[in-house]
Amino acid sequence: MPPGTQIASDSDMETVLEEFKQRQERRNSGGSAKYTCSVPKCKATFKRLDQLDRHEYHHTGLKKHACSYEGCDKTYSIVTHLKRHLRSTHERPEAAAKKTVKCSLDECSKMFISVSNMTRHMRETHESPRVYPCSHCSAKFSQKLKLKRHEIREHTQEYPFSCAKCSRGFYQEWQCQSHEGSCKQYECPGCPQKFDKWSLYTKHCRDTLHGRNRHRCERCDCAYDKPSDLKRHIEVKHKEAAAEEESTSFTCTEEGCGKSYSYLRNLRQHMLTSHSGRRFECQAVDCGRCFSSAQNLSKHLLRDHKDGKKKKEKEKKQAVKERLNSNPRKRRRDAGRSKHSRLSKLACLQLDKDDEEAVRERQPMALEKVTQSLKEDPIEELLAQTLVDEDEVEQE
Template sequence: MRPDLLITSDSDLDVALEEFKSKKARRDSIGPKYNCSIDGCDASFKRLDQLDRHEFHHTGIVSKQSAELHMKLMQNDLQKKHACTYGGCDKVYSILTHLKRHQRSTHERTAAPQKTFKCTLPECSKMFTSACNMQRHVREAHEAPREYTCSHCTAKFRQKMKLRRHVIQQHTKEYPYRCEKCARGFYQQWQQERHQQSCKLYDCDDCELQFEKWSLFTKHCREMLHCRERHKCEHCNSSYEKPSALNKHMAAKHPATAADSTFHCNEPGCDRSYAYERNLRQHMVTAHTGRRFECLASGCGRCFSSAQNLSKHLMRDHSTKEQTKATTQEENAEIATVKPNRKRRRDAGQPARSRLAKLSCLVLDKNVDKAVRQRKTEALNSVAHELQQEQTELLSDA
């Protein structure tokens, strides 16, 4: 009711009631009021600031009403006078109750809030810290759940943030924040700042490429023969790390004479020849020493030159479990009989010791010796101190 309207009769009272009802109807209205003025767009909004924000995406121009609202918000920010008195907190509020609420929830809370309010729907087991949060959950998740549809595909999301991440990650690749060194994208600024603290690129001096990880850099150098002295073949593109490997390659692929081109079998009646000596040794074992791998399946008397070929035959022709198991046991027994006995290590069964403990003739604790092997600073300092004490005692005795 207007201040200048005085109620002196029943007609004045009716006018006041009609004005009150009209205001209440406008305030409780839930239908859209403001329509988009762009051709081909039928979006409508309840508030003018929402319409201005929507039309800004079409035109990129801020309307006069939106600019005035922004200026008013800036003036309200300047008028904020209730500052938080706790050390290290720079929050300022224009309303005293907001400041008190901030202090209670941020600084004066002694323990974490307990979730004591359960969702009213029996099929939902979510808990909340307040009835207000619970009612908001029921309204948004059960009564009228929101769904944000992707404009590029058919994916739908309940939260707008998840939709934005999906669009950036799967479609546009336009991250709001990127690393200045490696151009890696991030959704939030604090993720970018944390990444830049440890971001390091590895430059290849030979081809001017950059790599984010040391493993990728070393793999590139190994494949492209960078950062390492290699022994290259004069006749082809092959390269080797050791001269002996290069000599073997030259003898097998690029011999000086025809006689040196192959390794011939010296057994009478055998004219087989090979490019590598290891192949000749395998031929001698399988063809001339009598070591054959025979299939023990019933009705099959085939023999093979290696255990690998026998295993392939069993998987291809005799796939039953009993035959494979019996043949495998026989094969293992035969291999065990021809396998030479290896020399037992001198430190077999003894705990591993660090090289520092062996050279200094110190008997260290198991945990200390393990820390020394891992190059931990505290363990190394303690061992150095112990060695210094022993040296001092020896000098004093002398």
């Protein structure tokens, strides 16, 4: 029906509805899809460029549309947002770019550049704000991306991207790629377990053996790095059994000797010293004491025969000194000779090694060189001349 025609019957109404449906179909079709996602393994297609930009941003998380004006570092994920920035910030006059329109709601203090921006703000924020409810709980979000992350993190645990080494999940592909470059796996050499943290790996190695020489408990499967830790474990976990072992005594089997000991090593020491004739006698004059071990004998010598020890050490030092004197070191040719000449000492000069040697040997060229360096100071020059004169007298 032509525009402006009044609807007078049911047939006219059917005609209007049919034309409306045709217009909607043409609007929704819009031709075939023009844009395809550039991310590998994703074959999504879109009719509009901004839809493609929004879809690829969910893949990569990168804002690929940057402002071309110098000094402006703004970037956007959608090309239409970049165009709006160029119009409002760079292409419009400076006065028009200022925010002069206030939100019509008194409680809201936001300012906008144009009335259309303020109207969109009213519609999306105050009148009918977008709310995305969670399908698993009662939580609600103002952004669809936040809802998606909440559902993955709290409910499904199905991340769209995961690391091939440690199976850690990520929301976006660029996060996964950045993580894979620094991801490290620590494999245990004694078992197939893997750890993504060094602290967990070292704790696992401490708690297990895997070839390490550790101290194991004879009553259970516990193992410890230090004997003191094992002893503490026995005192706490196996206190009664340890008390029974301590109460067990080892008795000497020799006739007429009824001594008993708590430890077998003490009994063996007793057998060596008391019944095998193995004694440690002091060799000092007028002493004659005997001891059960070499350790006790050494303690006795330090405590009771200090003078004898000092005398022995003195004799040892004397022997070393005599040996050195019998084969003395060859004396150096320049032994006792000063490293600096008399001239350099009196004139407070710092000369090279070769110059010092030449001055010490009274070479004319060297003395003339030193004299030239001292001409600036009359006192030093007089001193140098005096030394030269003395040298001439000595030569005569």
